[in-house]
Amino acid sequence: MRRYFVVLLSSVLVLLVLGLAATMLVRRVAFDTESLALRIGIGIVLTFLVLLIVRYFVLLWMGYLQHLESKLEPPPETELFTPPVTIIVPAFDEEAVIQSAIRSLLELDWPQYEILVVDDGSTDATYQRAAELEGRYGGVTVRVVSKANAGKANALNTGIALARSPFVLCMDGDSRLARDTLRAAMRHFTDSRVGAVAGNVKVVNRNNLWTKLQALEYIEGLNMARRAQGFMRVVNIIPGPVGVFRREALTSVGGYDADTYAEDADLTLKLMTAGWHIAYEDRAIAWTEAPEQLLDLIKQRYRWTRGILQALRKHARFLVAPFGGGSVWVSLQAMLFEAIIWPLVNIAGNLFFVIAALSVGAASFVLYWWLLLTLLDVAAALYTVAMEEEDLALVPYAVLYRFFFIVFIDVAKLFATVEEFANVRMSWGKLERAGRI
Amino acid sequence: MVDINALLSTIILVAFVVTVVLAIGSYAAYKLRERRRPVSTMAVEGPVFFERFYPHRRPSPERGGGEPPQHKARSVGDAIADRDRDWSEGAPS
Numbered sequence: 001m002r003r004y005f006v007v008l009l010s011s012v013l014v015l016l017v018l019g020l021a022a023t024m025l026v027r028r029v030a031f032d033t034e035s036l037a038l039r040i041g042i043g044i045v046l047t048f049l050v051l052l053i054v055r056y057f058v059l060l061w062m063g064y065l066q067h068l069e070s071k072l073e074p075p076p077e078t079e080l081f082t083p084p085v086t087i088i089v090p091a092f093d094e095e096a097v098i099q100s101a102i103r104s105l106l107e108l109d110w111p112q113y114e115i116l117v118v119d120d121g122s123t124d125a126t127y128q129r130a131a132e133l134e135g136r137y138g139g140v141t142v143r144v145v146s147k148a149n150a151g152k153a154n155a156l157n158t159g160i161a162l163a164r165s166p167f168v169l170c171m172d173g174d175s176r177l178a179r180d181t182l183r184a185a186m187r188h189f190t191d192s193r194v195g196a197v198a199g200n201v202k203v204v205n206r207n208n209l210w211t212k213l214q215a216l217e218y219i220e221g222l223n224m225a226r227r228a229q230g231f232m233r234v235v236n237i238i239p240g241p242v243g244v245f246r247r248e249a250l251t252s253v254g255g256y257d258a259d260t261y262a263e264d265a266d267l268t269l270k271l272m273t274a275g276w277h278i279a280y281e282d283r284a285i286a287w288t289e290a291p292e293q294l295l296d297l298i299k300q301r302y303r304w305t306r307g308i309l310q311a312l313r314k315h316a317r318f319l320v321a322p323f324g325g326g327s328v329w330v331s332l333q334a335m336l337f338e339a340i341i342w343p344l345v346n347i348a349g350n351l352f353f354v355i356a357a358l359s360v361g362a363a364s365f366v367l368y369w370w371l372l373l374t375l376l377d378v379a380a381a382l383y384t385v386a387m388e389e390e391d392l393a394l395v396p397y398a399v400l401y402r403f404f405f406i407v408f409i410d411v412a413k414l415f416a417t418v419e420e421f422a423n424v425r426m427s428w429g430k431l432e433r434a435g436r437i
Numbered sequence: 438m439v440d441i442n443a444l445l446s447t448i449i450l451v452a453f454v455v456t457v458v459l460a461i462g463s464y465a466a467y468k469l470r471e472r473r474r475p476v477s478t479m480a481v482e483g484p485v486f487f488e489r490f491y492p493h494r495r496p497s498p499e500r501g502g503g504e505p506p507q508h509k510a511r512s513v514g515d516a517i518a519d520r521d522r523d524w525s526e527g528a529p530s
Contacts, residue, residue: 408460
């Protein structure tokens with residue numbers, strides 16, 4: 001623990017130094033040119049830098065506050081709060097893994113829960129394999145139902161309708177939960193305003209460059225943002241692989257809708273705008289398989305981006321004015337920023353800098369620019385990896401993060417945004433999984 | 438004598454521009470691949486979205502509903518009945 005504290009502290013110091021260095025660098029370039037066009041370009045670069053550093057500081061600082069809060073000793077009544085929970089496992093053509101998935105769920109640390117497998121009209125023997133494990137195992141009941149194929153949202157709604165518990169955990173059929181997931185997540189529900197708890201998704205198949213970079217991205221990008229939002233209890237996406245819900249909250253908003261490609265983001269916005277608080281729990285861990293091939297990764301991000309934009313469009317009135325409260329409005333703005341504005345700014349900022357540096361004959365600044373941003377990413381990676389007590393071997397991949405990995409992601413996001421606004425038709429498709437879990 | 442600073446800057450610059458080009462190329466390849474995917478032979482009748490789910494109970498033989506089909510997956514109606522049972526009764530038989 002002491003090691004992690006030192007890393008956290010040093011990361012904060014590095015961030016401060018970097019902020020100072022960035023300011024000095026841009027000031028020097030800005031005052032060395034008299035061209036108006038260049039001054040505008042440098043202004044854009046400066047804006048990008050300020051946004052980048054402010055974004056990092058806000059996310060890391062709020063994330064750190066959430067981290068401190070999560071380490072506090074829970075009140076004694078939390079230990080006595082052990083209501084039954086229904087775990088809904090939607091499954092489509094998962095015959096190879098469904099039994100191991102159920103067996104792993106039987107190991108969870110919680111006194112009373114049921115595992116409800118919803119076979120979404122599989123074309124293989126998923127139902128038969130799951131049904132072989134139906135029955136009662138101590139405090140755990142396994143039930144299996146089968147229905148016509150109608151997609152994940154429909155399968156989850158079926159599960160919610162059939163759940164016998166006041167709390168439900170929705171997950172993906174191909175994810176695995178950590179043993180402490182329920183124990184960690186359920187304590188948040190002692191607060192009656194909390195309608196849902198978002199869990200912490202981690203990449204399980206860290207076997208090539210792309211999946212290692214995604215593992216880092218989940219920690220440094222996705223989970224850190226969620227952690228920061230969790231401090232304000234306005235998490236704007238409860239991830240599909242692990243979300244725990246108060247059943248009453250789910251039924252009050254009508255469950256999942258199937259009119260967007262990001263049903264988890266859409267449901268989260270429905271809950272948030274209905275006034276429910278949404279917490280984040282970093283120990284409620286779901287291990288998921290990340291795309292191993294570049295084109296599958298692009299496909300996933302394309303779908304996420306369009307789905308998020310569709311969900312935002314559905315709830316656009318909450319973007320315009322703070323009907324649901326100030327924090328909800330800020331959270332929605334952050335969602336819009338991350339989905340559209342940030343990818344554009346990220347690519348444009350880097351390109352502008354390169355053009356500006358070359359135009360004033362200061363190509364050597366490209367090196368400083370790269371060093372500056374890479375150091376910033378490495379510091380943020382250290383900070384977040386330490387906070388999650390994750391594998392420190394992931395940190396060196398931060399060198400490739402901004403100028404390599406994120407470029408691919410942001411380009412896919414940009415095209416997805418353009419196509420969403422142009423109403424280009426898209427299909428759902430099923431991501432190719434390697435079956436590593 | 439080669440200025441190391443300028444050399445590294447050039448490498449970074451070229452690498453970044455190549456990455457942007459590769460990213461755009463990858464996106465184009467993805468779109469091309471998706472376009473070439475075979476269309477599913479399973480015809481979808483009616484809209485997939487906004488399909489409301491109506492749970493129903495399986496008719497009992499006494500009411501003239503006939504024998505339930507053998508070796509069939511547990512229906513949603515059965516599951517509703519299970520749900521409505523008291524939790525303490527345990528697993529469905």
